[in-house]
Amino acid sequence: MGQYSPKVPAYKSLPLFKLKNAKRAGRLVRRLRSRAYRLIRAEAVFLARKLTKKALRYRAMVVIDDVDWESLKELLMRRYGKKISKLLLSGLKRFVKLLVTQLQWYGVPYEFKRLYSRKCPNCKHKLTQQKGRVMICTNCGFKAPRDMVPMYWVLTPSPP
Ligand SMILES: [Zn+2]
Known part of the structure; x- marks a missing residue:
């Protein structure tokens, strides 16, 4: 509390007030977005590994939903808007790709199948x-x- 100089009102120290112009705000948004992408990518890696390990443990075959990407995109766009759905789609595509790579690497049988x-x-x-x-x-x-x-x-x- 004591760190504010008496000439500067406390509210001017609020983070939002410190964003002096739109350029700076834009930079912050982009940074947050790339952070979100990073988190989602890390999650995709984690899940692909987890699933592959599980398949190995149970000697199971993996069936992957053969997603109709176009209709999924439409559904996500309607529900979450353009930016969020782009983020989710890229995460999901990445996950499927990583999963297939891992399954092939460990020789786990898998199959793509449309799951309605x-x-x-x-x-x-x-x-x-x-x-x-x-x-x-x-x-x-x-x-x-x-x-x-x-x-x-x-x-x-x-x-x-
Ligand atoms: Zn029926």
């Missing part, structure tokens, strides 16, 4: 969402929590 959450894994009919995020197929009676539907897709045999 709104399409029936039994009959490919469109699923209807009910209360409590439960998805139901009006064609064959399949029923599962929405977050579990992609898991059922993992278990469906791949087309030849």
Whole structure:
């Protein structure tokens, strides 16, 4: 408290007030953004390693969602705006790339497969969402929590 000189009001020492011009503010934003990119990249490395280790431990095969990047981009843009979705997409793409590299390196079998959450894994009919995020197929009676539907897709045999 005692560090303010009596001539300078305390509020002028606030960080925002110290940003004298837009140029400086812009620099700060860019620095924060590159920090966010770094953090997301580090997280991608961490997750790819973790998943590969897990696959090795369980002698498991890894099924990677064969994401439709264009529709994912649209969805993220609608939900988070341009800047955030760009950040998330780059992180996700990086993660998939790192994961594949690691899996190949350790010889873990893997497969890309489109994992839907709104399409029936039994009959490919469109699923209807009910209360409590439960998805139901009006064609064959399949029923599962929405977050579990992609898991059922993992278990469906791949087309030849
Ligand atoms: Zn069905």
